[in-house]
Amino acid sequence: MASSGNDIAKTLPTGAESLSAFDRPVPARVNAAGFGSDVVADALRATDIPYIALNPGASYRGLHDSLVNYLGNERPQMLLCLHEESAVAIAQGYAKVTGKAMAAAVHSNVGLMHATMAIFNAWCDRMPVVILGATGPVDAVKRRPWIDWIHTARDQGALVRGYTKWDDQPASPTAAREAVLRANWIANTAPRGPTYVNLDAEMQESTLLEPVAPIDAKRFMPPVESAAPAELIMQAANLLRSAKYPVILAGRVSRNIDAWNARITLAERLNARVVTDLKIGASFPTDHPLHAGAPGGTVLCPEAIKAIRAADIILSLDWVDIAGTIKNVGGNVTAKFVQVSVDHRLHNGWSMDYQGLPPVDVFLACEPDVAVPALVNALGPAGPRAVQSGTKEFPKLADGKLTVDHLADALRRTIGERPASLTHVSLSWNGASWHFRHPLDYLGSDGGGGVGGGPGISVGAALALKGSGRFPVAVCGDGDFLMGVTALWTAAHYRIPLLIVVANNRSFFNDELHQERVARMRNRPIENRWVGQRISEPDIDLAGMARAQGAQGFGPVTTVSDLAPTFEKAIAAVEAGAVAVVDVRVEPGYTAATTAEMTRKSE
Numbered sequence: 285m286a287s288s289g290n291d292i293a294k295t296l297p298t299g300a301e302s303l304s305a306f307d308r309p310v311p312a313r314v315n316a317a318g319f320g321s322d323v324v325a326d327a328l329r330a331t332d333i334p335y336i337a338l339n340p341g342a343s344y345r346g347l348h349d350s351l352v353n354y355l356g357n358e359r360p361q362m363l364l365c366l367h368e369e370s371a372v373a374i375a376q377g378y379a380k381v382t383g384k385a386m387a388a389a390v391h392s393n394v395g396l397m398h399a400t401m402a403i404f405n406a407w408c409d410r411m412p413v414v415i416l417g418a419t420g421p422v423d424a425v426k427r428r429p430w431i432d433w434i435h436t437a438r439d440q441g442a443l444v445r446g447y448t449k450w451d452d453q454p455a456s457p458t459a460a461r462e463a464v465l466r467a468n469w470i471a472n473t474a475p476r477g478p479t480y481v482n483l484d485a486e487m488q489e490s491t492l493l494e495p496v497a498p499i500d501a502k503r504f505m506p507p508v509e510s511a512a513p514a515e516l517i518m519q520a521a522n523l524l525r526s527a528k529y530p531v532i533l534a535g536r537v538s539r540n541i542d543a544w545n546a547r548i549t550l551a552e553r554l555n556a557r558v559v560t561d562l563k564i565g566a567s568f569p570t571d572h573p574l575h576a577g578a579p580g581g582t583v584l585c586p587e588a589i590k591a592i593r594a595a596d597i598i599l600s601l602d603w604v605d606i607a608g609t610i611k612n613v614g615g616n617v618t619a620k621f622v623q624v625s626v627d628h629r630l631h632n633g634w635s636m637d638y639q640g641l642p643p644v645d646v647f648l649a650c651e652p653d654v655a656v657p658a659l660v661n662a663l664g665p666a667g668p669r670a671v672q673s674g675t676k677e678f679p680k681l682a683d684g685k686l687t688v689d690h691l692a693d694a695l696r697r698t699i700g701e702r703p704a705s706l707t708h709v710s711l712s713w714n715g716a717s718w719h720f721r722h723p724l725d726y727l728g729s730d731g732g733g734g735v736g737g738g739p740g741i742s743v744g745a746a747l748a749l750k751g752s753g754r755f756p757v758a759v760c761g762d763g764d765f766l767m768g769v770t771a772l773w774t775a776a777h778y779r780i781p782l783l784i785v786v787a788n789n790r791s792f793f794n795d796e797l798h799q800e801r802v803a804r805m806r807n808r809p810i811e812n813r814w815v816g817q818r819i820s821e822p823d824i825d826l827a828g829m830a831r832a833q834g835a836q837g838f839g840p841v842t843t844v845s846d847l848a849p850t851f852e853k854a855i856a857a858v859e860a861g862a863v864a865v866v867d868v869r870v871e872p873g874y875t876a877a878t879t880a881e882m883t884r885k886s887e
């Protein structure tokens with residue numbers, strides 16, 4: 285089973301075909317590379333990257349010309365974005381579905397500065413993105429006055445080096461070709477992440493004195509697989525076999541359905557409770573009897589806490605934060621740990637997203653997709669075991685005020701039997717309100733906690749899902765939606781169907797809870813928690829903002845009874861090819877467990 289990326293890309297339409305009607309340039313009848321940037325464009329095509337999301341800038345006008353007039357705006361096709369943050373977020377969302385990198389191009393200095401949060405999100409989410417940037421001529425003599433000087437910096441890559449896997453500033457077209465291939469190779473090799481190539485404007489615009497020698501590009505981007513030694517697999521299997529109360533922490537895994545089924549086989553073979561995490565994409569069927577409660581975000585559900593506390597052996601499938609989880613369940617975890625991960629290869633001195641150092645008894649340095657079938661094999665067959673059953677009920681809906689649970693309930697019922705992908709959920713989302721039964725049912729969170737990523741990530745995911753028969757739907761907080769809303773224009777322009785439902789509590793509510801907690805700790809009035817947080821007076825017309833991007837806007841929906849009829853209309857619009865946004869005015873509030881955790885008086 286391939287662990288690098290997954291096979292979804294093979295089963296989906298290439299997308300490039302479905303968008304090829306848009307933004308067609310007149311034929312430029314250029315057959316041979318004539319400039320440095322033509323060589324870069326050829327290298328990009330050799331990577332098979334179908335799209336390059338971008339916001340333009342003179343620093344890469346050479347490359348821009350090559351993409352349009354040399355490649356004819358296909359393979360890769362440009363996706364124009366209104367903000368660099370959405371360009372990179374779209375690439376992140378695309379990778380969440382396909383497991384593969386798309387490209388994003390950003391202008392020198394300022395464009396890269398705009399892109400940084402999205403790059404950080406992709407980094408923490410371990411999603412591959414090939415970012416192309418540029419610099420004014422490195423040779424100062426060649427710089428245009430003023431603008432080329434302000435948009436040139438020494439070591440521009442330093443802006444993003446702490447949260448990219450690799451960066452380069454190649455000095456010649458041949459070196460740039462190598463840099464693009466290497467950037468693509470490194471981004472797509474586990475642990476995946478963004479890479480950055482800074483293209484000198486002068487190098488791009490230089491005339492080729494002679495053609496660069498052709499190469500077989502595929503040979504420079506070999507697929508890389510890691511496997512754990514058989515002896516360690518056996519040690520892990522022996523530990524797991526001896527377990528009375530095994531727990532699997534199902535973390536960063538691929539969207540591959542065979543790997544999904546292998547995890548079910550392993551859990552059933554061990555009779556292990558399985559814990560999943562809303563921070564990352566679906567990793568185990570949440571309505572399986574072995575799934576412990578509902579998937580949590582920062583706060584684990586009581587069933588998961590109980591299972592982890594009781595565990596004697598814990599198998600982490602690249603769980604995002606083992607040490608933090610131990611802390612969150614009260615610290616008294618006596619289990620032995622088997623860790624399956626290659627994440628340590630990425631850790632650096634700048635970003636601490638590697639989390640606390642966890643105790644590990646057997647370490648399998650490979651991807652979970654590779655380890656799980658090997659463990660199943662090593663364990664060998666076993667008789668049927670009694671499968672424990674947990675409660676899998678959807679949240680009870682309170683009468684009266686419209687809550688996020690009402691929103692989720694009506695949305696789930698209206699979507700009905702359609703295969704749907706939740707491309708994003710709000711911070712207020714209750715993990716119990718939706719079952720994930722396929723790796724594409726849920727794509728995980730923004731990764732880096734960067735609010736504003738939701739719309740762009742969802743557009744990128746919807747792009748990858750276009751034509752797959754899966755219905756893309758996002759639930760965004762109003763704060764998240766407002767910061768990223770202009771990403772919707774890109775979806776509208778390229779006719780990428782997508783439904784976004786805004787859980788609009790008219791507040792940056794997460795931080796109201798933080799202010800409440802501080803007030804409790806300091807014995808100050810909690811009534812003031814809303815000041816500097818509420819987004820009202822005036823209320824923002826979210827449906828109007830959607831319409832302004834070329835999407836269809838619905839709402840505000842203010843009553844429970846209006847939810848389903850409005851969702852029906854919005855779903856019909858999306859099925860007819862539109863981008864639709866439904867503004868739902870929800871009562872501010874998080875799940876009881878999250879609220880209790882966030883507002884407790886003690887540290």
Ligand SMILES: Cc1ncc(C[n+]2csc(CCOP(=O)(O)OP(=O)(O)O)c2C)c(N)n1
Nearest residue numbers: 712733734735761762763764791792793794
């Ligand atoms: C770029 C960025 N700015 C600020 C924050 C701090 N922050 C975390 S959650 C949050 C509120 C988000 O509001 P919304 O999306 O409406 O979700 P809600 O908490 O209201 O459900 C903020 C401001 C952040 N994480 N990222």
Ligand SMILES: [Mg+2]
Nearest residue numbers: 762763791793
């Ligand atoms: Mg909000």
